[in-house]
Every structure is written in structure tokens, then in C-alpha cells.
Amino acid sequence: MELQKAEAAGAVFGTDRRKGLGGLGGTQEGPLTEVHVFWLAGMSCDGCSIAVTGATNPSVEDLLAGAIPGLPPVVLHHPVLSVGAGSDFIAPFKDAVNGELGAPYVVVLEGSVPDDQVLPEGYFSAMGAGGFEAETQGDEPNRVTDWLKQLAPGAAACVAIGTCATWGGIPAAAGNITGSMSMMDFLGKDYVSALGVPVVNVPGCSPVGDNFTEVVVGVLMFLQGIGPLPEFDELGRPSWQFSETVHRHCVRAGYYEEGVFAEEFGDKECLVHVGCWGPVVQCNITERGAINHMGGCMVAGGPCIGCTMPGFPDKFAPFYKAPPGSAASSAASRTYGAVFRRLRRMTMRADNFEPIWDRAGEVPTAYARRQREPSTSSKMMGFFYKKLQYQGTVDQAKRNREQPQPRSMGILDQAELAAPLARYKPPDAQEAEGAHPEEP
């Protein structure tokens, strides 16, 4: 694959500044003063748009305002978010098709691509009407597939957002009548953008908004010549976002390892027995959260149903049934987990004591009245555990056993130390006894 040099972006697309619908200005370096983003919606539920408007790192507003140092502002042409309407809204799309935009552009597709190019007439998804010439008007809707065909070859990059656009997703599931497919399937295996970049895929149903805006920033840095092209994997996914499984970073992974599993929704343990596919699904929602590092499937109690994967949804159906592959691993973790859980609890109990409580033989709190004395076996285990722990280093437990006890520990039980406190009377009590609190 021949990637054109980033410095060439200005030469390829020109550097004329055009008035766009966004772009409030900001610090800029490199050849470009603005980059247009043409957002197309195929067979879509608009969930990707909603996810992206929730992005925070960076936010859509940061991109539009050119608030990211060194990057040109983004001029976003979005069928839902743009303020312009009618022919004003469609004009820049036509300019891009006809090579008259005067600035580089990125095509973003949300939703899958229907197979309507083969229909003698009609469409599944359309935007604008009357063809692609600047002046033409008409009633015949422009199919989104036509826009894609026209815009993709001249784009600096084509980005598929969400699982419908990246892999076909739900509209491409068994039984669909639209023949839906992904952007990659539609454009074909030889497609590369004007800068030599194959389709970039940011999957998820809906995707993590920050995953998308982060990729846009990476691509803009490349276009501006201040960064390398971000690393994508063999399926065009940002490799730093999709190389790990959900399971490896899951907040419930500790339960899996200890062999403790949720039996029904609402339970706090690992969700594999209620249908979680996390161990085999590539997605970073467990690290990144859904919005602003909060939420996400397993955090909110939902098992992973594989929505970022090319095989979604049919290869992960039926949802909420335990994946067959989990039977062996969860049985194994149940077996060894039962042992290790107990051993860990013993260590946890022992280390839940301050050393001075160990020396005093009691915990100075009313809560601990029923605190049990550790069993002989626990004490022995603890002894050998600490031997191993401090092997080859300073035995801090032994040093701590030799520390003197703090003398004022349990002060209220010590008549001598508690006496000055007992003599103190609050002002109300002094007044009741006839003394003025300020008098000596």
C-alpha cells in the first residue's frame, strides 16, 4: 500500500480557505486551514451520532472550534447536526463530488450500505435530490450509495463508524431484505483514499464516541503533517483501541478468576453464565467506559454480546445464553477458585489488622466486639506466608512486633491520662453551676 506523504496533503487538496459551516479558528500548523467532514447515514438508527456527540476526549465541539493545538478546525456537514438545510446543506457535498471544495475532506459513514445500486429504481436510504451537478434540481432522491461512490475516491480518508458501517451489523443480519453490507464490502478490497488510506473502521453498537473522535484527531494530525498515520490492524480498526479483549479489563474479571458467577441479571459477579462473550470480544469499553470514562456494558450490568465484532449479531446469537466455550473455563475457575478464594480471605483477614492491634490482642472499636480470634491454622499459615513475603528483604513484620505500643492508646481507659479531660466542663454546664465561662 502506497501512503502519500503527509506534507503532500496540502498539494493534493489545495490550501484555499473556504467559508464553512463550522470552524471557529484556532492555532494551526501545517498546510491545511480546515478539513471538511461529510457525514453520510445509510441503514442507521442514528445511535452513532448520539455516541459521538457524547465524546469528551476530545469532544466534537473541540474539533469544530479548532481548539486542539496544531489542528485545523473541522467543518462538519451532518444531516442531523448541521444548522443549514435544503440546497445550502447539500451544496458542499456537490462541491466535493465535483472537485470544487478547495479543501480536503473525510467521509464518515454511519449505518450499513444497502444493496440498492442493483435496484432498477428506488432506494433504501437517500439524501438530497436531483443528481450531483451544482445547479441541477429534481425530485429523484440521491441514494446514499451514490454519494459514497462519488465521494470516496477523492476523500482524504473514509471512516466507517459503528458496527453497521464497519461490518454490516444488524441490517445485514440473517433474514434482511436490504442486502446490507459494510463500507469496506461496498468499496471493495482495492479501495484506498486519495492519500492511500484504506477504509478506517471504528466498530461498536453504538461505538464509544471517544474512540471515533480520537481517530479523527489522529487522521487530522497526519493530514497536517504533525503526526504519523495512526496504526490500524488488519481489519482497519485503530489497533490501540481493539487489540485487547473486553474480559481482560473487565471490572468483573476477578470474579471469573475466583469462579464466582452471576445467576441472574442484577447480580454483581461475572456475567458469563448469563451470556457474556467478553473473553473473545475485542473492545475497549471496559477501559474507556461509555461516556466520559463512566458506564459501559459490564459496569451497567449487561453481558457483552459481541457488538464490535464482524460476526455480530448472528454469530453471537442467541443473546443471554452462556457461550459454549465458557463451560470448560468457568468449571476450571470454579475448582481452583474455591481454594484460592479461601486462601485469599485468610490473608485479607490477617492484613486487616493494624500491627498495634496484633500486639494488644484486641481491636479498639465497639464494632469489633465480636471480632474472632484467628484460628491456630490461620496463624500458622500467616507465619509461613510472612516468611515467604519478606524472604530476601527486611522482615517488616518482625520489626513491627518490636515496636513499643503507643502509650496513649485507649486513653479514656487510662485514669491518669484521662483525668484532665474529665475535669473539662462544656460552657453550658459551667453556666448551670453559676460560673461565668470567661472568668478565670
Ligand code: SF4
Ligand atoms: Fe469476562 Fe464478561 Fe465475566 Fe466480565 S462479565 S469477567 S467480560 S465473562
